[in-house]
Amino acid sequence: MTDPVLSIRNLNIDYIGAEKDFHAVKDVSFDIAPGEFFGLAGESGCGKSTIAFAVSRLHRPPALIRKGSQILVGGRDVLALDDNELRRFRWREVAMVFQSAMNSLNPVLTIEAQFYDVLKAHTRISRAEARTRAAELLKLVDISPDRLSSYPHQCSGGMRQRIVIAICLALNPKLLIMDEPTTALDVVVQREILQRIDVFRKELGFSVLFITHDLGLMVQVSDRIGIMLEGELVEVNDAQTIYRTPQHAYTKRLWASMPKLHGEQIREGAKS
């Protein structure tokens, strides 16, 4: 088997509190293979976003990663990177699309300037070359290169989200982390964007860590899924097994509480 792109071992994260620490992530271990679409699901407060932030070292106090935790990306120890290494590591190795990514663009810069920001910080690239590359990336997400001179407020929410994804792909990262990337979008736009990501990762070969509370969507798009409950990873399996023959009682309960779109309806009072 090829080496995993992301390997997490015994990850423990606490939120330090005045009276008591909150153990947000409890001894979590999992791998993501090259080109794999991995879904991390769970309800609010289960620790899934905390893991995403830790992988890109974006966690801030009071979040504290405990000793003995290990996060490897392409074999490199992420937790041991110094500031310089970390700067090179972000965007190039791991890029992250945040929950409200459509609001993470700078409102006073044109789309072109925002591409240039990322490209110039990581590569020796001229303004003209950056412009060409940005136009290519926009075409990839089905946005006309005319938009390079637009400001974020001139683009729709779905468009802004696709622009953020294009910027994330600018340096060919090995791993794309998406934390609820489409929660604020319509189902039709959501479907378009995720379908596109699915095509890209097959063409470009990057892996995806996809975080959402929408289990149905996750089963549709992911290869493998991890289910989190109160900081613990309670079940990891391929997507179809998680759906058809879940092993953990919590996973079963989640499915039992989700109304179905077709076929036999779930029974009332499965859990109320």
Added chain:
Amino acid sequence: MSDAILALDNVSKTFGRADKPVYAARSVSFGLHPGRTLALVGESGSGKTTAARLIMREYTPDEGQLLFRGKPLGKASAKALKAYRASVQMVFQDPFAALNPTHTIRYHLERPLRLHQPKLNSKERTAAIEELLTRVKLDPALLMPKYPHELSGGQRQRISIARALAVNPQVIVADEPTSMLDVSVRLGILNLLNDMKAQLGLALLYITHDIATARYVAEDIMVMYAGQIVEWGDTESVLTNPQHPYTRLLLSAVPDPDRRFSDTRFSEELNRIEFIRRQSALPRPETREVANNHFIRPMPE
């Protein structure tokens, strides 16, 4: 079917400038019946919430009228309008914003009782509050003195429902009541809405973008796009045998664990999104019955 207690009759509402109109409601007609739930589904911006606001009289129709018990609301007296407000109640999307953070739960439920049942004395009011909380399956003694921030999202939504029930309404408009709640909490709220319908004979309008939950609570469903209801009728018939291209597009985009992305059965609609959107956004006055209690406004294929 019994007569509609509340009906929209050819209601239109347009926003924006005259040269760039936004059609939030376009010749919308439907009726709400006691003991039944009607779901209104569509993507954001399709006009779902405008329909709710028209019913709540936050907006007045540009054209068409609202009928309450068969009588036009436009000519109603002040007294009749007060009765209307007590009869038609709303449950909002955001249970965090719908409650006042500076007041206790008791206060939230006491206020509508004071306004609409002024004859109750304080002992009777307390009893009524206890009954309301019990009805939404919360512990009255525990919850009454609490403030909204001390409650979970699901508990807050139950308070919103209890508040709506406080004035003995006949119609409840629930606008995305579960979209901000966790999966495991949603079902409890949906079951509660189903209980209210069955036990109190309420007429429910359930507004959502989550079609699976609409199927769980609603006998009838309407699909809205650009202010126009493009397909409506019996929920099972509409969802299993969608006839309008926009409904098929919406259904093909809805998350469904039974259909992998690689499954191309519905890709036809996804490949012509622009065409379907453009065509569905044009006024289509013609109505066609495609099956028993199942209608569409046909557009050119």
